[in-house]
Amino acid sequence: MTRTTPIRTAFRVGLVAVLSIAMLVPMYIMVVNAFKPQQEILLSPLGFDLATLTTDHIAAAWQNTSFPVVEGYAVTLFLVLACNVVAIGASVPAAYTIARTPTPLFRFLLFFFVAGMFVPAQIILVPAIFVLKALGLMGTLPGLVLFMSSTMIPFTLFIFSGYIRMLPRSLDEAASIDGAGRQRILWTIVFPLMRPIVATAFILNALSAWNDFVSPQLILGPGSQFRTITTGVYAAVSTYTTNYEIVFPTLLLAVVPILLIFVLMQRHIMGGLSAGAVKG
Template sequence: MVVLEAKVRDRPQAAPAKGGKAPGTERGEPRSPGRWVLLGVLFVIMIVPVYLLVVNAFKSQQDILDNPFSIPLSGLTFEHMSAAVSSPQFNVIDGYGFTLFLVVLVDVLCILLAGPAAYAIARSLKRRTQLVLLYFLAGTFIPGAAVIIPVIYVLREIGLANTVTGLVAHDVASTLPVSIFLFVGFIRTIPVDIDHAATIDGAGRFRTFWAIIFPLMRPAVVTVLILNSIGIWNDFVSPQILLSPSSGHYTVTTAVYAGISQYSTDLTKVFPNLLLAIAPVVIFFIYMQRHIISGLTVGAVKG
């Protein structure tokens, strides 16, 4: 042991790399200019529509038609935005309430159903349980628009066609596959010894999940809530088809569509309404994106 320590002590230390950094701290890979060009192109493609939407929401009809990319500081006005908020024909603010109600209700029902289901799948080693997980996972590969027509026939048969209850049932079912998949991956990183300790203390499986396991799932739950909320807020196909205009209920997206179809040539109504529709979800995503990333990666590696 003494000889080994002496050899280690006498071994020459590696010289620091140029610039004062030890070897291995830099990969030394040249930065490809093509990567920055590609990122720049993608940035322009994504930022131009947003720029047009924001700038033209505060301009007159003639300014939009003549110079859609310009920023006439003297011609900018909040009159059109105020008219969009208080319009009696189409008020996007009224759609906020119904859409928010839909988001909250679907999120709560999704957590209540996906949580226990994911816990049962994650803690079971039976083959048929894993087949159930594959069944839910298969639902993530089916486009939502592809099942709308069958959903309409099913809702008609059970008497829920053109109702809010039918729309909520459809949204909950469509959010379950991804939610269960994320929950299963996270629960499997939680030691089973915690369940055994709860069983010794007299807790059943139901109480073990909600009182012990569920509080530990906070990162995954936050991620699921954010993804589901953004998806429901931006959804257009489902509420447009499952809720006809006769129902009297409009989400933010369907209300914008109704207003645009009625005022297809009046751009001073189109742009402000679109900006009001997407602004909340964009701000919400920017603020919560770090929670999405942490929730998706926290269960990736056992630590």
């Protein structure tokens, strides 16, 4: 590090700048073309003519009944929160018990949960439909939340138990001698210490819930009044993939809010991920 010369620094900065621009070009194409008529998108995909820029197509996409933007966002946000509440809420006590009970039974239990990490969620959807149907939860948001949470539990529990194992046992033993109950020790002493790893789990689960398409598509089905962002975009765009007057504005509406959230929360999101990577 001491030997970095100005030329090498300049080269490095230049390379990173070029790569960053390459990453951003698709965004630029999407934004510019969302405001142009089809003919112009075809003639000059990168340029724009201030005179013919129009918000008509954005307005049309906003009003498209296949993809109700605001409701789509509300449903997706609800999924993100509800899945995290269930997955984290269920994983904390389980991970605590497993980490603090060094018997073969609980070691096996950890293995039992961890095995789930190798089961791709969308692949077991077909049989999961039969289970949800038996429970009467098929086609409902709670059914969807339970299914998505169950696929998050293995990883969440795995990183939680690893983290709790690193917390000094003397902490909860001291509290236990003071007469505190197990639940109280867990939620008032251990849980606050788990903040970094909970943040990591929350972010990872949130990203997977946010981006999930197959689960809401199959579990909610056409009968449901609920659309997530992904199923809404699919309904609005899939039969018109080359009608760019529909594609670009719809995609723009779908990504702008999440990108804003990302820009605002960027430090926390990426920081949370790397915190988990170091400790987990």
